[in-house]
Amino acid sequence: MFENFVQKRRYYYIFSGVVIGLGMLAMIFSFATSGKIFPLGVDFLGGSRFEIQFDQSVTEDQVRDVFTQNDITNPAITALRGQDLSNAWQIRTEFVDATKAHSLETALTALAPLVPGTFSVTTVSPAVGKEVTRAALAAVLVSGVVVLFYIMFAFRQVPNSFRYGACAVIAMFHDLFVIFGFAAIMGMISGWEVDALFLTGVLTVAGFSLQDTIVVFDRVRENSARKRSGSFEALVNRSVQETIKRSLITQLSAMFVLLSILLFGGESIKPFIAVLFVGLLSGTYSSIFTAVPLLVSWQEGEIPLISKPA
Amino acid sequence: MNKQRDLIWLALIILVIGGAAWVVFSDNYPVQRGLDLQGGLQVLLEADVPADQNIPREELDTARQIVDQRVNALGVTEPLVQIEGDRRILVELPGIEDPNQAISLIQETALLEFIDTGDQSLPAGTCVRTTLNNGPSRCELPVGAPIDTPIANPAPTYETVMTGAELKLAQSERNQANQYYVSFTLKPEETQFFADYTRQNQGRFLTIVFDKQVISSPRISAIISGGSGTITGNFTLEEAQKLALQLRFGSLPIPLRIESTRLVGATLGEQSVNASIRAGIAGVIMVLLFMIGYYRLPGVLAAIALLIYALLNFAVFEGLPVTLTLPAITGFLLSLGMAVDANVLVFERMKEELARGRKVSESVHSGFQRAWTSIRDSNIATLVICTILWSFGRSFGASAVQGFAITLAIGVAISMFTAVLITRTFVNLVIGGNSDWMTQHRWLLGA
Numbered sequence: 001m002f003e004n005f006v007q008k009r010r011y012y013y014i015f016s017g018v019v020i021g022l023g024m025l026a027m028i029f030s031f032a033t034s035g036k037i038f039p040l041g042v043d044f045l046g047g048s049r050f051e052i053q054f055d056q057s058v059t060e061d062q063v064r065d066v067f068t069q070n071d072i073t074n075p076a077i078t079a080l081r082g083q084d085l086s087n088a089w090q091i092r093t094e095f096v097d098a099t100k101a102h103s104l105e106t107a108l109t110a111l112a113p114l115v116p117g118t119f120s121v122t123t124v125s126p127a128v129g130k131e132v133t134r135a136a137l138a139a140v141l142v143s144g145v146v147v148l149f150y151i152m153f154a155f156r157q158v159p160n161s162f163r164y165g166a167c168a169v170i171a172m173f174h175d176l177f178v179i180f181g182f183a184a185i186m187g188m189i190s191g192w193e194v195d196a197l198f199l200t201g202v203l204t205v206a207g208f209s210l211q212d213t214i215v216v217f218d219r220v221r222e223n224s225a226r227k228r229s230g231s232f233e234a235l236v237n238r239s240v241q242e243t244i245k246r247s248l249i250t251q252l253s254a255m256f257v258l259l260s261i262l263l264f265g266g267e268s269i270k271p272f273i274a275v276l277f278v279g280l281l282s283g284t285y286s287s288i289f290t291a292v293p294l295l296v297s298w299q300e301g302e303i304p305l306i307s308k309p310a
Numbered sequence: 311m312n313k314q315r316d317l318i319w320l321a322l323i324i325l326v327i328g329g330a331a332w333v334v335f336s337d338n339y340p341v342q343r344g345l346d347l348q349g350g351l352q353v354l355l356e357a358d359v360p361a362d363q364n365i366p367r368e369e370l371d372t373a374r375q376i377v378d379q380r381v382n383a384l385g386v387t388e389p390l391v392q393i394e395g396d397r398r399i400l401v402e403l404p405g406i407e408d409p410n411q412a413i414s415l416i417q418e419t420a421l422l423e424f425i426d427t428g429d430q431s432l433p434a435g436t437c438v439r440t441t442l443n444n445g446p447s448r449c450e451l452p453v454g455a456p457i458d459t460p461i462a463n464p465a466p467t468y469e470t471v472m473t474g475a476e477l478k479l480a481q482s483e484r485n486q487a488n489q490y491y492v493s494f495t496l497k498p499e500e501t502q503f504f505a506d507y508t509r510q511n512q513g514r515f516l517t518i519v520f521d522k523q524v525i526s527s528p529r530i531s532a533i534i535s536g537g538s539g540t541i542t543g544n545f546t547l548e549e550a551q552k553l554a555l556q557l558r559f560g561s562l563p564i565p566l567r568i569e570s571t572r573l574v575g576a577t578l579g580e581q582s583v584n585a586s587i588r589a590g591i592a593g594v595i596m597v598l599l600f601m602i603g604y605y606r607l608p609g610v611l612a613a614i615a616l617l618i619y620a621l622l623n624f625a626v627f628e629g630l631p632v633t634l635t636l637p638a639i640t641g642f643l644l645s646l647g648m649a650v651d652a653n654v655l656v657f658e659r660m661k662e663e664l665a666r667g668r669k670v671s672e673s674v675h676s677g678f679q680r681a682w683t684s685i686r687d688s689n690i691a692t693l694v695i696c697t698i699l700w701s702f703g704r705s706f707g708a709s710a711v712q713g714f715a716i717t718l719a720i721g722v723a724i725s726m727f728t729a730v731l732i733t734r735t736f737v738n739l740v741i742g743g744n745s746d747w748m749t750q751h752r753w754l755l756g757a
Contacts, residue, residue, distance in 0.1 A: 043708075053575075097568065098410070099414075101571075101573075120574050122573070123571050123572075124569070125568075128356075136702065138702075139702040143694075147695075150690070150691060150694060199711070200637065200699060200703075200714050204695065204699075204714075206695060207691060208692070211651075211688035211691055212688075242662065243658075246654050246655055249604070249654045249658075250650065250651040250654050252600070253601075253651070253654075254650075256600070257594060257596075257646070258593070258643075260589045260596070264592070265588075265589040266582025266583060267582060268636065269582065
């Protein structure tokens with residue numbers, strides 16, 4: 001099935017383009033409506049997030065009244081859905097201090113008794129939020145650069161080692177765009193917010209994406225060292241065929257675990273697991289269908305402006 | 311010969327397993343459960359000074375110690391108070407009963423008071439109540455008791471004259487008679503008030519109270535008009551120094567403000583965690599079954615190596631210790647995936663070599679040898695990412711991010727040991743050692 005796999009590279013580029021394009025549309029839509037490419041949580045924006053569960057049903061308006069009576073304008077209220085989450089609510093507000101949070105807890109308890117041990121609050125000052133955002137961007141960029149140099153170093157004996165590094169990094173950004181798009185779409189559908197854990201997911205996906213790419217490239221390196229006759233295309237084809245099983249099996253094992261947590265695990269960690277799941281899926285795809293074909297395109301001189309035949 | 315070397319490895323591996331099992335099952339190393347596993351409070355404090363102002367490390371550390379002392383009084387089993395970056399202190403109080411009390415306690419900046427005890431000198435250690443935030447004090451309760459515990463004999467209430475915030479300086483000194491005493495200086499704006507007060511109350515006792523507990527009860531022997539005075543008593547050098555320190559640092563050396571708080575209800579956390587852990591275990595069992603079904607005998611050996619892997623990981627988690635949160639457990643599960651990956655790389659290589667008609671023992675050997683560079687390179691890449699993640703999380707106390715990075719990194723490091731060394735030793739002994747027999751029963755190798 002993979003005999004002439006690299007020859008069909010244009011289709012893979014188109015497929016990736018469509019998937020990323022959909023995500024981009026969601027991001028543009030989100031940007032147009034809210035000014036952000038995906039909904040950001042309190043970790044990045046600052047503010048407070050309450051999670052509470054009443055032991056009887058209350059209406060959204062009742063909850064809203066509690067907050068407005070405590071001088072909090074525009075609380076964003078959503079009902080949480082899921083196993084064991086009946087009458088559970090999430091409320092996003094501006095930054096409130098500990099005293100205020102406590103008086104809100106009292107006021108909410110007066111509305112209806114809370115299920116014991118279910119009052120959770122996260123508050124982050126806007127200053128810290130800004131700093132987290134900066135640190136997050138720095139972390140992503142540093143990861144990209146470090147990894148590019150690492151691969152260049154690991155592949156230094158191969159001609160054009162920079163190309164290997166660059167293709168791996170492009171595949172990595174491919175995956176990042178996929179999960180950014182995913183975050184934007186899920187933000188629209190389910191109101192998921194991007195938090196510090198999302199970023200953790202992003203960097204992990206980046207790491208695993210590279211890992212997959214490295215395994216395939218490693219085979220290309222090994223096969224090209226043997227200096228058999230035949231085109232680079234054929235050599236790459238063979239390398240992919242030789243590693244595809246491993247990629248799929250490894251993928252399946254990670255997927256088993258993640259899917260199991262996604263389906264049966266707790267609510268609080270689901271967005272994180274979902275991001276990892278989609279990211280790993282994309283990572284496996286991109287190592288085979290983006291990084292490798294790109295490398296071939298580059299070697300064959302198909303990339304406009306920068307690419308010369310090797 | 312090779313077999314001998316493998317046996318030595320086997321002995322070493324058994325030793326390591328024994329050590330790990332001891333750590334995991336001994337009570338000396340309890341599992342540290344993070345906030346999301348048992349509920350609790352996380353508070354990130356930041357020095358409330360202009361951003362461009364440098365904060366001396368000693369001041370930050372003194373502030374940390376004071377906060378540490380205060381939260382210790384709450385009776386939380388594993389409080390964590392640590393410096394994050396160069397201007398923040400992270401406080402984690404897992405399983406705390408009354409988070410609001412904890413927050414107000416941490417925030418309190420001036421717990422040092424001077425109270426009017428009239429003609430009475432109170433012995434050090436006495437608990438009192440004061441007119442400043444009047445009410446029962448922590449001092450009157452046994453350590454760890456909830457703040458609303460009824461108190462049989464309430465402590466008497468005294469009037470607060472002044473707080474530690476009015477002090478500018480305090481230090482221990484020694485007079486000609488070799489007696490130690492403490493000298494203090496008031497802030498200029500308080501000088502007049504204190505002069506008036508000491509004139510009106512000369513001969514009475516002005517008791518010094520730290521966190522509502524008497525540390526010293528000196529008599530006002532002279533009018534203090536110049537803004538500086540001394541506290542004498544039968545102090546030893548240590549006592550004088552300690553008193554001076556308490557006078558100086560009773561209020562925090564630097565003001566702290568709360569930058570972020572995270573309060574996790576115990577119930578929500580528990581439900582989420584139990585479900586996630588059960589699901590994770592189910593996923594891992596699926597993976598093990600798959601390995602065995604697909605790779606047969608090597609799969610069985612790899613599954614055993616994976617169980618050892620899990621044991622070693624938990625030994626490290628408990629021994630270090632690593633605080634386990636849901637993201638941390640996720641990091642571990644992902645690293646488990648990488649351990650599987652290493653085995654898959656090796657076994658796929660082995661099968662490839664077998665398919666090319668190589669002998670069993672040769673295939674085993676080159677499977678491990680050839681797969682090694684891939685395993686090494688990809689694991690190093692992951693470790694690099696973990697380092698970046700860890701420092702990212704570290705800078706603002708995102709313990710969820712840190713936990714994930716740490717367990718993933720530990721897992722990757724251990725996986726190099728188990729997936730390569732342990733599996734190789736097992737495979738060499740079981741399969742390589744019976745090469746001829748294996749050749750006749752190739753189905754056992756999944757080839």
